[in-house]
Amino acid sequence: MLTWLVLLPVIGALVVLMIPGRRKELHLPLGIALSILPLALALYVFTVFEPVAGYQMTELQPWYEPWGISWSLGLDGISMPMVLLTTILVPIALAASTSIAHRAREFVIFTLLLEAGMIGVFVSLDLFLFFVFFEAILVPMYFIIGIWGSDRRVYAAMKFFLYTAFGSALMLAGIIALAITHGQQFGEVSFALSDLMRLELGTGAERWLFAAFALAFAIKVPLFPLHTWLPDAHTEAPTAGSILLAGVMLKLGTYGLLRFNLSLFPEASVDAVWIMGALAVIGIVYGAVVAIVQPDLKKLVAYSSVSHLGFIVLGTFALTSGGLQGAVIQNVNHGLTTGALFLLVGMLYERRHTKQISEFGGLQKVMPIYAGFFLFMIFASIGLPGLNGFVGEFLILIGSYATLPALAIIAASGVILAAIYLLWAYERVFTGVPEKEENKVLSDLSVREISLLAPLAGLVILLGLYPNILLDKIAPSTEAVLDHIEATTDYRVPEPGRLGDVFVAEEG
Amino acid sequence: MVTPEISWIAILPELLLALGAAAVLLVEVQWKPRTLVLGALAGGSVLLAAGFSVIQWIQAGDAAGAGDPSELIVFSGLVVMDGLAVFARFALLAVTGLGLLAGWRYIEGLGRRGAETIALVLLATAGFSIMVASNNLVMMFLGLEVGSIALYVLAGMSRERARSDEAAIKYFLLGSFASALFVYGVALIYAGTGEFEIIAIRDFLSSFVVLSPAVILIGLGLVIVGLGFKVSAAPFHSWAPDVYQGAPAGLVGYMAAMAKIAGFVAMVRILLTGLEAFESRWLPVVAGIAALSMLVGSILALVQDDVRRMLAYSGVAHAGFIMTGVVGGTTEGVLFYLAVYALQLVAAFAVVAAVSGPANSESGLDAYRGLSRRSPVLGASFAVLLFGMAGLPLTSGFIAKFGVFAQAWSSGFEWLVVLAVVASVVAFAFYLRIIVYMYMDEGDAGGIEVPAPVGWVLAVAVGTTILWGILPGSLLDLAANALPL
Numbered sequence: 001m002l003t004w005l006v007l008l009p010v011i012g013a014l015v016v017l018m019i020p021g022r023r024k025e026l027h028l029p030l031g032i033a034l035s036i037l038p039l040a041l042a043l044y045v046f047t048v049f050e051p052v053a054g055y056q057m058t059e060l061q062p063w064y065e066p067w068g069i070s071w072s073l074g075l076d077g078i079s080m081p082m083v084l085l086t087t088i089l090v091p092i093a094l095a096a097s098t099s100i101a102h103r104a105r106e107f108v109i110f111t112l113l114l115e116a117g118m119i120g121v122f123v124s125l126d127l128f129l130f131f132v133f134f135e136a137i138l139v140p141m142y143f144i145i146g147i148w149g150s151d152r153r154v155y156a157a158m159k160f161f162l163y164t165a166f167g168s169a170l171m172l173a174g175i176i177a178l179a180i181t182h183g184q185q186f187g188e189v190s191f192a193l194s195d196l197m198r199l200e201l202g203t204g205a206e207r208w209l210f211a212a213f214a215l216a217f218a219i220k221v222p223l224f225p226l227h228t229w230l231p232d233a234h235t236e237a238p239t240a241g242s243i244l245l246a247g248v249m250l251k252l253g254t255y256g257l258l259r260f261n262l263s264l265f266p267e268a269s270v271d272a273v274w275i276m277g278a279l280a281v282i283g284i285v286y287g288a289v290v291a292i293v294q295p296d297l298k299k300l301v302a303y304s305s306v307s308h309l310g311f312i313v314l315g316t317f318a319l320t321s322g323g324l325q326g327a328v329i330q331n332v333n334h335g336l337t338t339g340a341l342f343l344l345v346g347m348l349y350e351r352r353h354t355k356q357i358s359e360f361g362g363l364q365k366v367m368p369i370y371a372g373f374f375l376f377m378i379f380a381s382i383g384l385p386g387l388n389g390f391v392g393e394f395l396i397l398i399g400s401y402a403t404l405p406a407l408a409i410i411a412a413s414g415v416i417l418a419a420i421y422l423l424w425a426y427e428r429v430f431t432g433v434p435e436k437e438e439n440k441v442l443s444d445l446s447v448r449e450i451s452l453l454a455p456l457a458g459l460v461i462l463l464g465l466y467p468n469i470l471l472d473k474i475a476p477s478t479e480a481v482l483d484h485i486e487a488t489t490d491y492r493v494p495e496p497g498r499l500g501d502v503f504v505a506e507e508g
Numbered sequence: 509m510v511t512p513e514i515s516w517i518a519i520l521p522e523l524l525l526a527l528g529a530a531a532v533l534l535v536e537v538q539w540k541p542r543t544l545v546l547g548a549l550a551g552g553s554v555l556l557a558a559g560f561s562v563i564q565w566i567q568a569g570d571a572a573g574a575g576d577p578s579e580l581i582v583f584s585g586l587v588v589m590d591g592l593a594v595f596a597r598f599a600l601l602a603v604t605g606l607g608l609l610a611g612w613r614y615i616e617g618l619g620r621r622g623a624e625t626i627a628l629v630l631l632a633t634a635g636f637s638i639m640v641a642s643n644n645l646v647m648m649f650l651g652l653e654v655g656s657i658a659l660y661v662l663a664g665m666s667r668e669r670a671r672s673d674e675a676a677i678k679y680f681l682l683g684s685f686a687s688a689l690f691v692y693g694v695a696l697i698y699a700g701t702g703e704f705e706i707i708a709i710r711d712f713l714s715s716f717v718v719l720s721p722a723v724i725l726i727g728l729g730l731v732i733v734g735l736g737f738k739v740s741a742a743p744f745h746s747w748a749p750d751v752y753q754g755a756p757a758g759l760v761g762y763m764a765a766m767a768k769i770a771g772f773v774a775m776v777r778i779l780l781t782g783l784e785a786f787e788s789r790w791l792p793v794v795a796g797i798a799a800l801s802m803l804v805g806s807i808l809a810l811v812q813d814d815v816r817r818m819l820a821y822s823g824v825a826h827a828g829f830i831m832t833g834v835v836g837g838t839t840e841g842v843l844f845y846l847a848v849y850a851l852q853l854v855a856a857f858a859v860v861a862a863v864s865g866p867a868n869s870e871s872g873l874d875a876y877r878g879l880s881r882r883s884p885v886l887g888a889s890f891a892v893l894l895f896g897m898a899g900l901p902l903t904s905g906f907i908a909k910f911g912v913f914a915q916a917w918s919s920g921f922e923w924l925v926v927l928a929v930v931a932s933v934v935a936f937a938f939y940l941r942i943i944v945y946m947y948m949d950e951g952d953a954g955g956i957e958v959p960a961p962v963g964w965v966l967a968v969a970v971g972t973t974i975l976w977g978i979l980p981g982s983l984l985d986l987a988a989n990a991l992p993l
Contacts, residue, residue, distance in 0.1 A: 064981045066988065067914075128910075132901035139900060142940070146948040154948050158940060165936050169929035173913070176925065180918045 001045065001057050002073040002123045005083065008038045009090075009116040013109045021105060028098065031108030035091040038115065042087040049080050051473045053480040055125060063129070068179060068189040072126040077477030078328055079122040081470055082248070082255055085335045086122070088459070089247040090115045092452050093240035096343050099350050100148055100238065107148060110140040111240060118248050122255065127175045128191040130260075134216075134252065135168050141241065141249065149236040156229075156236035163229040167219035174212035178264070181205075197263055197484070210268035213261050214276070220253030221309050223276075224283035234302035235355075239346025242298070246305050246342060247335035254312045254331055258324065258481070262316070266485040269317070276317040277400070277407045283310035285410065288417035292424065297348070297355045300425055301341045304381065307414055308334050314404070314411055315396035319485065320497030322399025324478035329470055330392030333463060337380040337389060340456040344374050347449055351442050357425060362434035367444045371430045373453050378422045380460045383415055388463035402497040475499060515582035517564070518589050518641075521557035521597060522634045528553025529630035536623035543615060543622045550608060550626045554633075558601045565594045569989060577993050585705045586644045588993055592839055593641035595990030596773040599847045600640070600766060603854055604633045606968060607762025609961040610858035614758035618665070625665055629762065632658035636770035640777075643993075645694040645704045648774055652690065652738070655770060656683050659763050663755040675754025682737065682747045690734025696727025697783075706782035707993060713785035721786070728783055728790055732797070735778075738771035740764075740820070741797050741827040742804035749812075752820035757864060757871065760816065761857030764823055765850035772830055772846055776839055781992050795835045795924050801828030802931035809938040815860055815871045818938055822897060823853070825935055829912060832928050836915025843987040844911055848904035848976055852893050855969030858962045859890045876942060878951025885958055887946045889966040896973040898939040899932055904976035907984070 012034030019026050050056060055074030063069040075083065090111065100107050117137035124130035138161050146157035178196050183189035185199060201209065219226045230250075234242050257276075262269050287306030294300040312334070315327035347370070349355055364371040383389035393415060401408040434440045445453070463470065479499055485491055516523070531553075532546050568591045571577050580589045608615070608629060615622045635654025642648035660683060664676025694704070700723040703709045718724060733744060740748040752760050779790055805825025812818040826849055833841040863879065863886065864871040880887030896903035909932065917925045958966075976983050 064984060066984070067911075132906070135906075136901045139895065143947060146944065154944050157948070158937070158944070161940060162933060162937055166930070166933045169933045170926070172910075173917070173922075173926050173929050176910075176914050176917045177922070180914065183918070 001041070002075060003059055003071075005038055005041050005045070006073075006116055006120045006123065008041065009035065009112040009119070012037065013112040013116075016105060016108050016112070019105065024101070024104060027105040027108050028094065028100075031112060032091055032094045035087075035094055035112065035115065038119070039087040039091060042084050045075065046080065046084055049075070049473055051077070051476055053077075053476040058125070063126075067128075068183075069128040069191050070126050071129060072192060073123045074125045075123055076480075077474040078255070078258060078481075080473060081328060081332045082122045082251060083119055085251075085332050086115060086118045086248050088455070089243055089335060089339050092339070092343070092456065093243040093247075095448075095452055096243065096346060097238065097240045098448075100240075103147065107144070107240075110143050111244070114140040114144070114244060118244075118252070121252055125193050126191045127178065127193060127196065127260075131168070131172060131175055134256075135165070137249070138164055141245065144241040145233060145237045148238040149241065151236070152232070153236045156232040159229045160233040163219055163226075167216035167226075170212045171216035174209045177205075177209060193260075193263070199264075201265070203267065206265050206268045207271070210261060210265040210272060213264070214257065214272070217253040217256035217261065218279070220256065221250055221313060222253070222306065223279050223313060224286050224306070224310070227283065227287070227306050230306060231299050231302045234305075234342075235296065235298050239342060239349070242342040242346070243339045246302075247339035250305060250309055251331045251335065254309060254316065254327060257313065258316050258327060262319075262481055263484060266488045266491075270319065270485065270489050270491040273317045273319060273404065277314055277404045280310040280313035280317070281407045281410050283307065284314070284414035285417065288414050288421060292417070292421040295357055297357050297425065297429070298342070298345050299355075300357070300421060301338060301345060304418065304421065305334070305338055307418065308338070308381070311393055311396050311411065311414065314400050314407060318396070318400035318403050318408075319482065319491065320399040320402045320493050321475070321478060321482065321499040322395045322402070322497070324399070324481060325471055325474055326392050326395030326399055328474045328478060329463070329467060330389075330396060332470065333380075333388040333392045333460075336456050336459050336463075337377050340373075340377045340453060340460075341381065343452060343456075344370070344377065347445070352438060357428050359436065360429040360439060361436070362430070362432045363439060363442065364430040366434055366440060366442050369445045369450065373445070373457065374430065375426060376457060377460070378426055380464070382419045382422055386461075386464050388460045388467070391464060391467040399497065402494055513582065513584060515587075517560070518582045518587050519638070520560045521564075521601075522637050524553045524557045524560070525630045525634035525637065529627040529634070532623050532627045532630065546623050546626050547608065547612065547615075550630055551605065553630060554601050554605050554608075557637075558598065561594050561597050561601070564589055565591070568594055572989075572991065580993060581643055581707070585708070586647045587638075587641050588643035588707075589641065590993045591990035592773065592776070592843070592992040595843055595986060596640035596769055596846075597637050599769050599843075599850055600633055600637050603762060603765045603769065603850050604629060606851065606854045606858075606965045607759065607765070610761055610854055610861060610965045611756065611758030612961040613959050614756050614861065621665070625662065625759075628658045628662050629759075632662070632766060636766050639770045640773040642774075642777075643706050645697065645706065645778075648777075649687070649691050649694060652770070652774070653687060655766065656687060656738070659683075659767065662759050662763060663751055665759065666756050669754075671754035672756065673754075675751045678747050679751045679755075686734045686737030686744070689730045689737075693727040693730030693734060696723050696730065698727075700724035700727060706777055709782040710784060713783065721789075724783075724786070725789060728786060729793070731778055732775075732790065732793060735771050735775045736797060738767050739775070739827045739830070740767075740824050741831060742801040742824055745801070745804070745824040745827075748823060749817040749820040752823070753814060753816045757816070757857055757861035760860075761854035764857075765853045768823070768827070768830075768853075769846050769850055772834070772842055775834060776842055777992060779834060780837060780839065791835060794831055795921055798828045798831035798835060799924060799927050801825060801831065802928055803828075806931045806934040806938075810934065812938070813873050815873060815876065815942060816857075818942070819853070819856060819860075822935065822938070825931060826897070828931070829909060829928060832916045832921070832924055833912030835921050835924060836912055836917075836919045838912070838915040839990065839992060840984065840987045841908070841911035841915050843990055844980075844984055845908040847983065847987070848908050848973065849897070851969045851972055852896050852905070855965050856890065856893050856897070858965045859886055859893070862886060862958055862962050863956060873942065873945050876945040876951075877949045877953070879946040879956075882951055882953060883956040883958060885963070885966070886956060889970050890946065891943055892970045892973055894939040894942055896977070898936050902974070902977045904973050904980065904983075907977060907980040911984075
């Protein structure tokens with residue numbers, strides 16, 4: 001079933017490729033229709049997903065046995081929400097791209113291939129396979145930014161590609177090292193995650209390997225100070241590119257830290273909590289402060305991602321139930337809200353062809369529905385209780401207070417800073433009276449645009465009011481991660497950090 | 509002196525190629541047929557040679573399975589018919605077939621001289637084919653020279669163009685110098701061991717302790733330098749960009765790929781088999797050359813504005829990557845890498861020839877503006893080939909890189925692997941630069957027509973790049989069985 005989840009978008013891309021280039025009007029609608037199929041399958045997977053620890057729906061096919069590589073797929077509570085998020089965002093990103101008239105067929109093909117790669121990253125249980133997907137997705141994204149981006153698109157695409165490729169190159173060396181160590185310790189080379197988790201690495205080697213993996217993922221997240229590619233890539237990318245970049249691709253970093261760093265290098269992870277936590281908190285505050293002064297609306301949202309992703313990393317390295325659960329669910333939340341914000345900025349850009357905040361003012365009067373959605377997503381992003389952002393950030397802050405109290409306190413300021421930069425931006429763009437003539441004639445959202453935003457808004461409310469729909473399925477897997485760390489290191493999650501302890505039990 | 513034993517089957521492929529070359533020349537003189545007839549002759553001899561190589565492959569497998577590989581050494585120890593030789597010959601023959609197709613428009617355009625070109629191509633293949641199957645260092649030198657001299661002439665085939673002449677002269681002078689170093693090295697190794705046969709050298713070194721190995725070491729050094737030149741490893745690469753630029757585009761891919769395959773297989777034979785006892789001496793040297801090649805190739809390729817020069821420097825980097833496999837002590841990884849890279853190289857120059865004209869020596873990046881629009885087939889094929897050379901996942905290039913890196917790592921050359929992965933990222937930058945021109949820049953120049961033979965070359969190269977990227981086992985199994993004696 002998971003193989004189909006990976007292959008469906010590829011098949012979709014091939015179908016679109018078969019449509020002749022002159023039938024321009026068919027490419028995008030067909031692409032959207034085809035991207036519904038993986039979504040339907042992912043929803044089915046979600047309903048049959050059992051809330052237990054361990055991998056489900058596993059598939060195992062040897063790929064090339066002498067090398068110990070295999071087509072090994074599986075889903076647990078950490079990856080399942082990510083797959084769901086990916087399949088939800090791709091149709092929306094495609095449907096938001098009606099303004100792309102130029103080379104629409106290639107655009108649809110690249111987007112679908114990107115989707116296949118992203119799903120592949122989340123369902124791989126073999127490090128070789130994981131790396132193949134992790135690196136392969138750079139190509140479609142590179143084309144999406146480079147062909148359909150704005151003025152400095154080539155620069156941004158190159159920077160994006162080279163930055164991330166550099167990180168993953170060292171991870172490749174790390175993966176090779178792990179597999180060969182497995183060969184030395186157990187007699188045969190293996191890339192299977194479950195095999196590699198049994199390795200006795202020794203402190204020095206483990207720290208180096210942790211660093212190699214962490215570098216790759218930290219660039220992807222991006223963690224301060226490796227974030228500089230992100231504002232460029234976001235500002236230049238087309239709307240669909242930004243949605244998928246922020247919505248899913250950044251999560252490959254946080255997902256990788258949680259899935260690989262914590263499980264493969266528990267000892268080094270425990271030793272690194274302060275470093276990683278501190279970098280995360282610097283990112284939270286730095287991203288937020290820089291976001292305040294951005295004159296460009298899209299860049300503001302981009303820097304807000306730096307800030308929000310910092311929370312997720314902090315939660316991951318809090319090494320408590322709340323932190324890990326919060327990290328996983330915040331991955332989803334950030335994908336929904338920031339995806340929606342990029343979508344909204346894109347809609348405004350299509351109307352006015354500028355993203356400068358100073359160009360706007362008083363839009364509330366001319367575009368009330370638009371302003372309503374914008375404000376709603378801002379509240380979700382800030383973490384207003386009742387909306388999804390609150391659940392994630394609250395869990396992360398509670399969870400990290402148990403182990404990294406000082407960092408948690410500083411991180412909490414990020415919530416306030418988020419309110420400042422987002423609400424201030426809202427004030428400048430939407431409140432007052434429209435002064436510029438161009439702004440007075442802007443049309444409000446069409447039915448099509450509302451139908452893109454409504455599902456995201458619905459999910460924001462659903463996860464805000466009833467997070468257990470996801471948390472129940474996440475919790476067993478995050479607990480398993482903590483069990484593994486406690487079993488392999490001297491680290492013990494302090495009370496009340498584990499699920500079942502007072503605090504988290506009430507929330508979770 | 510005993511009468512040398514003759515084993516025709518062992519050299520039948522080379523005989524067929526040489527006969528093919530002779531036939532092409534004779535038929536041309538006698539009947540002056542259309543070039544297509546000559547092409548068919550050449551293609552026939554290549555296919556026949558490949559067919560007999562299949563028989564040899566089975567024999568080599570049987571002999572290895574029977575545990576008596578000594579019967580594969582024939583001609584009184586001159587020629588060895590082992591899996592390594594046959595695998596390498598398959599690669600050489602595939603490159604020859606594709607090279608003739610890629611250069612077909614050029615060969616046709618040469619008119620009367622087309623026959624000479626075809627004959628030279630066949631002779632070069634025969635020479636390199638003997639070289640990879642040599643168990644004797646003198647034999648190896650003869651093969652090297654037969655092949656190299658044919659390539660020098662091919663480089664100057666467009667003799668009315670100054671750049672082509674420059675390329676030929678440069679290639680000839682530096683190439684002869686390198687050959688001289690190689691043969692001097694062979695002489696010194698003979699002086700130190702008393703043997704020319706690679707297996708005998710190995711046996712000698714493993715049964716005797718050489719008290720003063722200086723002579724052998726100097727010989728070893730000279731051999732490495734000579735072969736390093738042939739495969740364009742840094743710092744012996746300076747000829748490559750000029751030759752790649754000046755030689756006829758249709759043939760450059762063929763020339764470069766042949767020299768790489770033959771040079772590296774010879775290197776594997778001499779270092780991994782003949783002088784394996786001196787491993788501790790040559791490993792650091794080869795690792796150093798590998799490191800330097802990867803860095804020099806990748807970094808200098810960044811600043812090139814001509815696609816051919818870029819591919820030349822990327823070839824330097826690739827020489828470094830392949831040497832990483834030699835350092836790892838794996839014939840499997842080296843052979844896989846050579847096979848996939850050779851096909852990509854031939855096809856890449858087929859694209860260059862299609863874009864800038866078969867004889868033209870200018871292939872500035874500007875000519876590639878908007879290529880994806882002007883010819884979607886060329887653009888997409890070139891993109892896949894470039895991604896393959898860059899070593900991105902789902903292409904054969906990734907598997908190839910991974911194979912040599914993993915081997916080098918398990919041999920304890922971690923630093924070389926780390927350097928190699930970083931060099932790979934630097935290399936991404938210049939491969940992507942060509943993609944930028946093709947896909948992210950709107951060219952206003954008109955469409956480009958793809959000649960049918962080039963289309964076939966691209967189909968094969970792109971197809972195998974993707975096939976072996978997804979299902980590498982089909983080729984890796986063969987490479988794993990292609991063992992030297």
